[in-house]
Every structure is written in structure tokens, then in C-alpha cells.
Amino acid sequence: MAKPQRIEVSESANISVVRFIDQKIIDPVAIQELGQELFDLVEKDERRKIVLNFRNVEFLSSAALGKLITFEKKAKRIGAELILTNISPEIFQVFAITNLDKLFKIKDSEADALAVL
Numbered sequence: 377m378a379k380p381q382r383i384e385v386s387e388s389a390n391i392s393v394v395r396f397i398d399q400k401i402i403d404p405v406a407i408q409e410l411g412q413e414l415f416d417l418v419e420k421d422e423r424r425k426i427v428l429n430f431r432n433v434e435f436l437s438s439a440a441l442g443k444l445i446t447f448e449k450k451a452k453r454i455g456a457e458l459i460l461t462n463i464s465p466e467i468f469q470v471f472a473i474t475n476l477d478k479l480f481k482i483k484d485s486e487a488d489a490l491a492v493l
Contacts, residue, residue, distance in 0.1 A: 382410040385417070391425040391493050392417060393486060396433050401440040411443040415450060424456045427489040431462040441476065448480060457481075459489040 384395045394417070398406060417423045428444075436444075451458045459481045463471065471477045483489040 381413070382406060383413050388490055391427060391490060392421075392423040393427045393429060393490075395429045395431065399432055400435040401433060402435060402437040404439060407437065407439050407443055410440070411447065414443070414447045418447075418451050418454055418456050424454075425493045426451065426456060426458050427486060427493070428458065428460045429462050429486050430460060430464070430467065431486075433467065434464065436467055436470070441470070441474070445476070445479065457493055459483055459493060461486045461489045 382397055384397060386393045386395075394414070396410075398410075401407060401410065417426060448458055461483050462485060463482060468477070468482075471480070471482070483492070
């Protein structure tokens with residue numbers, strides 16, 4: 377996999393922890409790159425347990441949400457587990473309004489997510 381530009385990935389046991397580099401995920405090109413980097417985790421690198429840590433993220437566009445939904449579907453289709461953590465109250469509100477809090481497994485902290493994977 378090419379060096380990720382939009383995410384940092386670290387391993388904890390057999391779990392991939394993904395941290396977003398951008399604070400605002402709104403640029404269409406950045407969203408495409410981010411999506412491809414996420415897709416590569418499950419398609420090329422065959423990661424099966426993934427934690428997406430949103431600690432650095434202050435804003436997500438609707439296109440970024442769409443990319444996350446697509447990623448969740450790809451992950452589920454190949455049997456990967458995905459948990460989102462450290463979502464700010466503002467972003468969580470968007471997840472709740474759009475019912476994405478029902479689609480995604482969300483935990484308060486990275487430690488909580490690691491504990492259940």
C-alpha cells in the first residue's frame with residue numbers, strides 16, 4: 377500500500393487503529409484519497425478489525441459521511457469488524473440525526489473499542 381496521506385494506521389494486537397490526519401474532511405479530492413486509503417485496509421491489506429478514531433476530526437462533509445458508509449459496507453461484506461471512537465458531540469449529532477449511529481458501532485474511547493474487538 378502506498379504511504380497513506382489522509383490517515384495514520386497503528387497496530388494494537390491484531391487490531392488496526394486508524395487516526396485521521398485532517399481536522400476538516402470536506403475537500404472532494406481529500407475525501408476520494410481518504411476513501412481509497414480506507415478501502416485498501418480491508419481489500420489489499422486484509423485487515424479484519426478496525427477502529428476509526430475521530431479525535432482530530434472537527435468537521436465531516438456529507439460526501440465524507442457517504443464514503444464512511446461505503447467503507448462500512450465493504451468491511452461488513454468481507455467480514456471485517458469496524459468501530460468508530462472519539463467522535464465529537466457536534467459530529468455525533470449528525471450521526472444521530474441521520475441514523476448513522478444505528479449503522480455504525482460507536483464507542484466513546486479507543487480503549488473501549490479495543491476492549492470489545
